[in-house]
Amino acid sequence: MKSRVAYFGVFTALALIFSYVETLIPVNLGIPGVKLGLANLIIVVALYKMRLSEAYLLSVVRVLLAGFIFGNYFSIIYSLAGGLLSLTVMALLKKWGGFSLQGISIAGGVFHNIGQLIVAAVVVETFSVTYYFPVLLVAGLLTGLVIGIVAEMMLKRLVNIQF
Template sequence: MDSTRSQNNGKGAMTRSRRIANIALLTSLALIFSYVEAILPFNIGIPGVKLGIANIVIVIALYRIDAKSALSINLIRIFISGFLFSGVFGILYSLAGGLLSLGVMAALKKTDLFSVIGISVAGGVMHNLGQLLTATLIIENLAMFVYFPVLLFSGIICGIIVGIVCYKVMQHLDHV
């Protein structure tokens, strides 16, 4: 049902300029979310645990446009927010997490078995897993994996929250 909708979204094929405008708009939205998250005092003392509200935009782009656009948005967001807030290593971590998470989300969406909550839970967990793998590679110490259960559970919980938000947002996007 939702796939037919997104095809009809631009009254037939989405024009190139409309696509670019949409990606630009969503990228800036994702950037704002990254910024809000960077200044949000949501920090429970474990590095890597965060809400991932920028993922809302990515998931919606994945549903409403396509995987390619979601990838563009994610890459641009990661580089710009990396240069603005976190530095080169931050980009490296985000890149690993973002690419793995988007890859899995796109693959799971293709199966057409999952709702947006399942997709975003998988995305959240994979994002954390990607970052953990990068950290393990950089530090060259498997002991990093003691964080794994913590990051897994935080990924599940944040993924559910993000999924519910996406669901609600897309419900209203339907009326636009």
């Protein structure tokens, strides 16, 4: 039990560090809201190394802490919507089988953006924001692929760690 708590603390700290590092990276492609999603790397690894309930808790804790430290109320709402939808889709795909880690991560990236787009449509009370979907789809595909590749490399190195 104690080691589970320690691993959870380490994963939380890593996710916060990646969230902070991401604020330092000047990724401005002229597309508002598009980020690398470095902290999602830890969530993908947690999906494979922890219980699903712990991965959900980690996702919520990470979003809340990062939002209070580096963001604001709206960033928390958008991140929670995207993160929880993303994790749900990734967990379902992992359970069903037949998907590579990169495929699951890509789906996570795409559905993270879909979750945020749904919240944006509710906040601005119009569905006209959906015109932004093709851009977010491409961004989710690319960032999901990168996160999936790095997560697979991390999981190969973490094979001896038992939770």
